[in-house]
Amino acid sequence: MSKIDTRWIREDEPLLDAALALRAGQVVAFPTETVYGLGADAMNEDAVRAIYSAKGRPSDNPLIVHIYPGFDIRRVVQSVPAKAQRLMDAFWPGPLTLILPRREDVPYVTTGGLETVGLRMPSHPKAMELLRLADVPVAAPSANRSGRPSPTTASHVWEDMQGRIYAIVDGGPCEVGLESTIIDVTGDVPLLLRPGGITLEMLRSVVGDVEVEPSVAKGLAISKEEHPRAPGMKYRHYAPKGALVLLKGSDGSKTRYLAEHLPDVHGKAGVLASSEWIAYMRRVMDLSAVHIEDLGSRTQPDIMARRLFGALRNFDENACTDIFGEALQEDGLFMAMMNRMRRAASGVILSVDPES
Numbered sequence: 001m002s003k004i005d006t007r008w009i010r011e012d013e014p015l016l017d018a019a020l021a022l023r024a025g026q027v028v029a030f031p032t033e034t035v036y037g038l039g040a041d042a043m044n045e046d047a048v049r050a051i052y053s054a055k056g057r058p059s060d061n062p063l064i065v066h067i068y069p070g071f072d073i074r075r076v077v078q079s080v081p082a083k084a085q086r087l088m089d090a091f092w093p094g095p096l097t098l099i100l101p102r103r104e105d106v107p108y109v110t111t112g113g114l115e116t117v118g119l120r121m122p123s124h125p126k127a128m129e130l131l132r133l134a135d136v137p138v139a140a141p142s143a144n145r146s147g148r149p150s151p152t153t154a155s156h157v158w159e160d161m162q163g164r165i166y167a168i169v170d171g172g173p174c175e176v177g178l179e180s181t182i183i184d185v186t187g188d189v190p191l192l193l194r195p196g197g198i199t200l201e202m203l204r205s206v207v208g209d210v211e212v213e214p215s216v217a218k219g220l221a222i223s224k225e226e227h228p229r230a231p232g233m234k235y236r237h238y239a240p241k242g243a244l245v246l247l248k249g250s251d252g253s254k255t256r257y258l259a260e261h262l263p264d265v266h267g268k269a270g271v272l273a274s275s276e277w278i279a280y281m282r283r284v285m286d287l288s289a290v291h292i293e294d295l296g297s298r299t300q301p302d303i304m305a306r307r308l309f310g311a312l313r314n315f316d317e318n319a320c321t322d323i324f325g326e327a328l329q330e331d332g333l334f335m336a337m338m339n340r341m342r343r344a345a346s347g348v349i350l351s352v353d354p355e356s
Helices: 016-023 045-055 082-091 125-134 154-161 200-207 214-218 251-264 275-284 301-317 332-344
Strands: 007-009 028-030 037-041 064-066 096-101 116-120 167-169 181-184 191-194 243-248 269-273 291-294 322-326 349-351
Touching: 007 016, 016 028, 016 037, 016 125, 016 167, 028 125, 028 154, 037 045, 037 125, 082 096, 082 200, 154 167, 154 301, 191 214, 243 251, 243 332, 251 275, 251 322, 269 275, 269 301, 275 291, 291 301, 301 332
Parallel strands: 007 167, 028 167, 064 116, 096 181, 243 322, 243 349, 269 291, 269 322
Antiparallel strands: 028 037, 096 116, 181 191
């Protein structure tokens, strides 16, 4: 694709130009509370194709359509089931995407060829203002090159998208740091397709029974023959350039494994860990040659989630060839973190406790 003179719209600049660009079919990156999105008019097929081109994204990978408070969702969907309405009332604006029946005029290029569409209402004030000014439904996947960790700052977007899109709206660091929860509400029992900031427990507290797509727990891509029902289900994603392996076990067992295998690293080693494991390691071994990304305390999963994608990008900046990550528990927000970490590690998790 030809190089574009990408604009960086600073936090204190007005958004009218970016909104008009969206209406005119341009691609604009903008902040949400989850990650930065790569937006274009969801009803404009050429504009949506420009998203796929900028990202290098497979065309069967559906996009999420973003709207603002007060937007008439009947412009995008055929109907709203009762459970979907309850979830909207509870969690919108916020990091929740609902899979709903699409209107006939929503292009298949936006839905990845599906008869359903993912719909969400972000809570970031910049996103809400931009969407309100544009007054079009905006298809927006994460604003990174396909396969790369999702961007949580405007600088991350600039790394991946400078010269490929019209503009980047800077809204500061993202608050949640993980993509939105996606739930399919077209059936009798809602189905969790991607965990995120709205946890499984929170969903069940509003609508009762919620099933979980089997690939979610495994953190693995669906088969090549299957058609993804939501973004991020099929293709390699979130991965740093170096090889990542997740270690499951006590801090002592993980540390012994690391000490035994660091001599086998022929490039630069990295560690992705909680503050607790890092403190344990520092007491018993020399980590001076290791690049460490401290996600924060296990008692603060929101902070750990916010730091995850930035940490994965930092391993690339530090040319880490071998990365040892800490496998976390898999409830609450940790479920969403582990879903991304498993994908980044291509599902490689080693149980290192002696009894395992």
